[in-house]
Amino acid sequence: MxxxxxxxxxxxxxxxxxxxxxxxxxxxxxxxxxxxxxxxxxxxxxxxAANSASAEIIASDDGRLAAKDVVYGGSSGEMKGYLVRPKEATAPLGAVIVIHENRGLNPHTRDVARRMALEGFIALAPDFLSPAGGTPDDEDKAREMIGTLDPAATAANAEASLQFLAKLDGANGKVGAVGFCWGGGLVNRFATRSPELKAGVAYYGSQAAAEDVPAIKAALMLHYAGLDERINVGIDAYRKALEENGKTFEIHVYDGVNHAFNNDTSAARYDKAAADLAWQRTVDFLKKTLA
Known part of the structure; x- marks a missing residue:
């Protein structure tokens, strides 16, 4: 085809x-x-659809990385996640929470965490479906489960993930978050609840409510797809609230590309030029804010 x-x-x-x-x-x-x-x-x-067979851009056994599955305390129970760091780091590193799409913690998100670690960060990809038993193999089931999560409890589990990373050996105590789709929306909401989050990067994520914006402490970078009418309807109000409250933020809209343009496992929606530009902007932003 x-x-x-x-x-x-x-x-x-x-x-x-x-x-x-x-x-x-x-x-x-x-x-x-x-x-x-x-x-x-x-x-x-x-x-x-996303093709999990094409998810591994960075091999899971890449010799430059130390990667493992971890379990840590969540807001009301155990959280599971995937932790990756560069093997040869000699100085404390900034840490990044990599937040999955509405499919849960799948092979693609694990691969994004490895990519982030290769950029010089400690990366943690939490499974936010941990309270429901963890991410299933069936993506339709995972989407259904995501829809049942309590937003406040999920944000609290994001905060628990931040605290876990901030205290890790080899971390410099500064934590950012990058999220995609559902995860992008969580980054925006998490930023309104966490005074310790230093940086938030949301890829095509739903925006935080305007009345919650004053509580944001993190610097934000917001990536949007030009053809994503469903999400983009909230950009102007969010921009206005961020400006009126003196927040540090950048908004980038990539013309002619679709929601999920960063996901290279989706042949129809992936856009390499936009994905590469957004990724480089993200890495530069996180290096600046988490140093």
């Missing part, structure tokens, strides 16, 4: 399926109508 045959309407239908009210059956019905046949829809659907 040629990627050029995938239309914006197909991508929008997939976004509605994964984030709003469209169920799997109705999504496939709509995709079939857009593609012209069931066979074409069946070929297109995997290109819209």
């Amino acid at each position: 040629d990627k050029s045959q995938i239309t914006q309407a197909m991508i929008d239908a997939y976004d509605e399926y994964t984030h709003l009210t469209l169920d799997r059956r109705r999504f496939m019905e709509r995709l079939t109508a857009l593609a012209g046949s069931g066979a074409a829809a069946a070929a297109i659907a995997p290109l819209l």
